[in-house]
Amino acid sequence: xxxxxxxxxxxxxxxxxxxxxxxxxxxxxxxxxxxxxxxxxxxxxxxxxxxxxxxxxxxxxxxxxxxxxxxxxxxxxxxxxxxxxxxxxxxxxxxxxxxxxxxxxxxxxxxxxxxxxxxxxxxxxxxxxxxxxxxxxxxxxxxxxxxxxxxxxxxxxxxxxxxxxxxxxxxxxxxxxxxxxxxxxxxxxxxxxxxxxxxxxxxxxxxxxxxxxxxxxxxxxxxxxx
Amino acid sequence: xxxxxxxxxxxxxxxxxxxxxxxxxxxxxxxxxxxxxxxxxxxxxxxxxxxxxxxxxxxxxxxxxxxxxxxxxxxxxxxxxxxxxxxxxxxxxxxxxxxxxxxxxxxxxxxxxxxxxxxxxxxxxxxxxxxxxxxxxxxxxxxxxxxxxxxxxxxxxxxxxxxxxxxxxxxxxxxxxxxxxxxxxxxxxxxxxxxxxxxxxxxxxxxxxxxxxxxxxxxxxxxxxxxxxxxxxxxxxxxxxxxxxxxxxxxxxxxxxxxxxxxxxxxxxxxxxxxxxxxxxxxxxxxxxxxxxxxxxxxxxxxxxxxxxxxxxxxxxxxxxxxxxxxxxxxxxxxxxxxxxxxxxxxxxxxxxxxxxxxxxxxxxxxxxxxxxxxxxxxxxxxxxxxxxxxxxxxxxxxxxxxxxxxxxxxxxxxxxxxxxxxxxxxxxxxxxxxxxxxxxxxxxxxxxxxxxxxxxxxxxxxxxxxxxxxxxxxxxxxxxxxxxxxxxxxxxxxxxxxxxxxxxxxxxxxxxxxxxxxxxxxxx
Numbered sequence: 159x160x161x162x163x164x165x166x167x168x169x170x171x172x173x174x175x176x177x178x179x180x181x182x183x184x185x186x187x188x189x190x191x192x193x194x195x196x197x198x199x200x201x202x203x204x205x206x207x208x209x210x211x212x213x214x215x216x217x218x219x220x221x222x223x224x225x226x227x228x229x230x231x232x233x234x235x236x237x238x239x240x241x242x243x244x245x246x247x248x249x250x251x252x253x254x255x256x257x258x259x260x261x262x263x264x265x266x267x268x269x270x271x272x273x274x275x276x277x278x279x280x281x282x283x284x285x286x287x288x289x290x291x292x293x294x295x296x297x298x299x300x301x302x303x304x305x306x307x308x309x310x311x312x313x314x315x316x317x318x319x320x321x322x323x324x325x326x327x328x329x330x331x332x333x334x335x336x337x338x339x340x341x342x343x344x345x346x347x348x349x350x351x352x353x354x355x356x357x358x359x360x361x362x363x364x365x366x367x368x369x370x371x372x373x374x375x376x377x378x379x380x381x382x383x384x
Numbered sequence: 385x386x387x388x389x390x391x392x393x394x395x396x397x398x399x400x401x402x403x404x405x406x407x408x409x410x411x412x413x414x415x416x417x418x419x420x421x422x423x424x425x426x427x428x429x430x431x432x433x434x435x436x437x438x439x440x441x442x443x444x445x446x447x448x449x450x451x452x453x454x455x456x457x458x459x460x461x462x463x464x465x466x467x468x469x470x471x472x473x474x475x476x477x478x479x480x481x482x483x484x485x486x487x488x489x490x491x492x493x494x495x496x497x498x499x500x501x502x503x504x505x506x507x508x509x510x511x512x513x514x515x516x517x518x519x520x521x522x523x524x525x526x527x528x529x530x531x532x533x534x535x536x537x538x539x540x541x542x543x544x545x546x547x548x549x550x551x552x553x554x555x556x557x558x559x560x561x562x563x564x565x566x567x568x569x570x571x572x573x574x575x576x577x578x579x580x581x582x583x584x585x586x587x588x589x590x591x592x593x594x595x596x597x598x599x600x601x602x603x604x605x606x607x608x609x610x611x612x613x614x615x616x617x618x619x620x621x622x623x624x625x626x627x628x629x630x631x632x633x634x635x636x637x638x639x640x641x642x643x644x645x646x647x648x649x650x651x652x653x654x655x656x657x658x659x660x661x662x663x664x665x666x667x668x669x670x671x672x673x674x675x676x677x678x679x680x681x682x683x684x685x686x687x688x689x690x691x692x693x694x695x696x697x698x699x700x701x702x703x704x705x706x707x708x709x710x711x712x713x714x715x716x717x718x719x720x721x722x723x724x725x726x727x728x729x730x731x732x733x734x735x736x737x738x739x740x741x742x743x744x745x746x747x748x749x750x751x752x753x754x755x756x757x758x759x760x761x762x763x764x765x766x767x768x769x770x771x772x773x774x775x776x777x778x779x780x781x782x783x784x785x786x787x788x789x790x791x792x793x794x795x796x797x798x799x800x801x802x803x804x805x806x807x808x809x810x811x812x813x814x815x816x817x818x819x820x821x822x823x824x825x826x827x828x829x830x831x832x833x834x835x836x837x838x839x840x841x842x843x844x845x846x847x848x849x850x851x852x853x854x855x856x857x858x859x860x861x862x863x864x865x866x867x868x869x870x871x872x873x874x875x876x877x878x879x880x881x882x883x884x885x886x887x888x889x890x891x892x893x894x895x896x897x898x899x900x901x902x903x904x905x906x907x908x909x
Binding site for chain 1 (some may be wrong): 393663866
C-alpha cells in the first residue's frame with residue numbers, strides 16, 4: 159500500500175536548494191578565479207565567490223544546528239548492510255527491472271550507498287572546501303590597519319586542495335543530479351525535494367520497531383505528524 | 385515556528401549578501417576619498433614666492449663669470465653651498481652600502497650604462513647636467529665652492545642654458561637677469577636634465593618627459609595642468625639640499641626614497657582585497673598601466689651596427705615618429721610609445737656594473753641588477769632598455785669606448801669609426817686592459833617606472849594579471865597566483881574525471897533506456 163508521505167521537512171528542502179544554488183555559484187565563479195574561463199570578470203567573480211562562500215558557511219552552521227536538534231543526523235549513520243545489494247542494483251538490477259533493495263522510509267530516507275556518499279561529503283569534502291577556502295581567503299588579512307599573513311600557508315598547496323575538492327564536488331553534483339532520475343519516475347525525486355512529499359510504501363509499526371528500534375521514534379513521530 | 389525563524393534569519397543573511405554584491409558602492413564619501421580630497425586641496429595651492437630676488441642689490445649688477453653669482457648667493461645663504469657639495473647632484477656619486485662590495489662610491493664616474501655607455505672622457509658635454517661650473521679641471525673643480533651652480537636648479541628664467549661646455553652657461557646668458565628670478569625649483573628646472581637624459585626628450589626614463597610640463601590627468605594625475613599640477617618637489621622634498629627619492633639606474637640602497645605611501649598611506653583603498661595586494665604589489669604596478677604616453681622612449685640600442693657610411697660619410701635615418709632609428713656614430717635604435725611595463729621583484733636594493741667588473745654570462749649582462757624575490761620584495765613596473773654594446777671577450781669586460789673628439793685622427797669612434805682604436809683609448813682612460821678584440825654583448829638596464837600615474841579608473845584590472853595566458857605577470861617567478869597558475873596535471877585530472885563521469889552517467893542512462901521494456905512495473909507502481 160502506497161501513500162504520499164511527508165518526507166523532507168521545510169528546512170531540509172530549503173537547506174538543500176539554497177546549498178545547491180550556492181554551490182552552483184561557487185563553482186561558476188570559482189573556476190573563473192582559477193582561470194578556466196572568463197564570465198563575470200575577475201573582480202566580480204572573486205566578490206561573488208567570497209560572498210557565496212560566507213553565505214554557504216552561514217547555511218552550514220544552521221544546517222548543523224538543525225541536524226542535531228532534530229536528530230536528523232542519525233540518518234547519516236553509515237552501515238554496510240545492503241551496501242553491496244545497492245551497488246548491484248545500480249549496476250545490474252536497474253536494467254532488468256529488479257526491485258530497489260532497500261525500501262525508502264521516513265526513518266531511513268537514504269539507501270546505504272547514499273549514506274556513505276553524503277556522509278563523506280559532510281565530514282570530508284565540505285570541510286576540505288571550507289577549510290582550504292578559509293585559508294585561501296585569509297592567508298593575508300588586514301588587522302589594525304596592518305597587513306598580517308599566515309606564514310605557514312603556501313597558497314599553491316591551498317589552491318591545489320581547493321581546486322581538487324571543486325572537481326570532486328562537481329563530479330558529485332553530476333552523478334547526484336543523474337541519480338535523481340532513478341526514482342519511480344524520472345522526476346519523482348526532484349518533485350519530492352520540492353514539495354516534501356513522496357509516494358512511499360506505508361510503514362508498519364512492526365517494521366519500525368524491528369528495523370530501527372525505539373531510538374528515533376520521537377523524531378519520526380514529529381515528522382509524520384506534519 | 386522555530387523553523388520559520390530560522391528561515392527568516394537565513395533570508396536575511398542572503399539579503400545582506402545580495403546587498404553587498406549589488407549595492408552601488410561609494411554613495412557616501414569613504415575615508416580614502418575624503419583623504420584624497422584633502423591631499424588635492426593641500427597640493428593644488430600654489431605658493432607665492434617668499435621674496436622677490438630682483439629687489440636685492442647684490443643681484444643688481446653685471447656678472448662676468450657664473451662663479452660671481454654663486455658668491456652673491458652665498459653672501460646671504462651662508463653655508464648652503466656646503467650642503468650642495470655633499471649631494472649626489474654635485475658629486476656625481478653616492479656613498480652606498482652594496483651587498484658583496486661593501487661601502488661603495490657609486491655614480492656616473494665609475495659606472496656605465498647601455499645608452500651612451502659612460503660619461504668618463506665625455507665630460508665636456510656631459511657636465512651640462514651637473515650642478516657645477518668648470519668641470520675640466522676636476523680636482524680644482526670639486527675643491528671650490530664657487531663652482532656650485534645654484535642657478536641650474538633655482539633659476540626661474542627660460543634663457544638659462546648650460547651650453548658653454550664643462551658645465552658652464554652659454555656666453556649669451558644674462559646672468560644678472562637669471563639670478564634675479566631665483567626661487568624654488570620647478571618642473572622645468574628638474575626636467576632640463578631629468579626629462580632630457582640620454583640626450584633627448586624621454587630617451588632614458590620613459591616616464592619623465594617634457595609633456596609633463598603641461599599634460600592631462602590621463603598622462604600624469606599628479607603633474608597634470610588640469611589636475612593638481614604638482615611640482616617635482618612636492619614629492620621629492622628636500623632638507624638641507626638632500627633630496628628625497630632616487631632612481632635605481634644609479635642608486636643601490638633602500639634609503640631616502642620618495643614613496644606613494646608618504647602621502648597616500650599604506651592602506652589606500654576602500655577594498656580590503658586591494659589593500660592586501662599591497663604586501664607584494666607596489667602601487668606603481670597597477671596605477672601606471674603604461675609609460676611613454678605622449679612621446680616615444682628608446683627601447684633598444686644596437687651599437688654593433690654602427691659605422692656604416694654613405695659615400696664615406698656618416699648618416700642618420702628616422703622612423704615614422706621622426707626619432708632616429710639609425711645613426712652611423714651610434715648604431716640602430718627602436719622606440720616605443722604607450723609601453724606596457726615589464727614587472728620584476730624588487731626589495732629596494734640594487735647592484736651595478738662598475739668599471740672593471742668581469743662578466744661571464746652574456747645572457748644578458750644586467751648593467752644594473754634589481755634585487756628581490758617573492759620573499760622580500762614587491763612587484764614593480766620597469767622599463768627594460770636592451771642593448772648590444774662593445775665587450776672585450778678576452779678580459780670579460782664591458783668596454784667604454786672613446787667616442788668624441790672635435791677632429792679626426794684621435795681614435796674617437798664618432799670621427800674615425802674604428803672600434804679597436806676607440807676601445808683601446810677608452811679602456812686606457814679608465815686604466816683597464818684591452819685585448820684588442822671587440823665583441824658585442826647583450827645588456828639590459830632596468831628603469832623602475834614611478835611617474836605617469838593614471839587616473840584610478842584606468843588602473844590595471846584584475847584579469848590583466850590573473851589570467852592563464854599572456855598576463856602582465858605571465859613570467860614573474862616564485863609564487864602562486866590565482867587565475868594564472870595551476871598545479872601541473874590537476875586540471876587534466878579534473879577534466880577527465882568529469883568527462884568519464886559524464887560518459888558513465890550517459891552510458892548508464894542509455895542502458896536504462898535500452899532495457900526499459902524489461903522492467904517489472906509492479907515494483908514501482
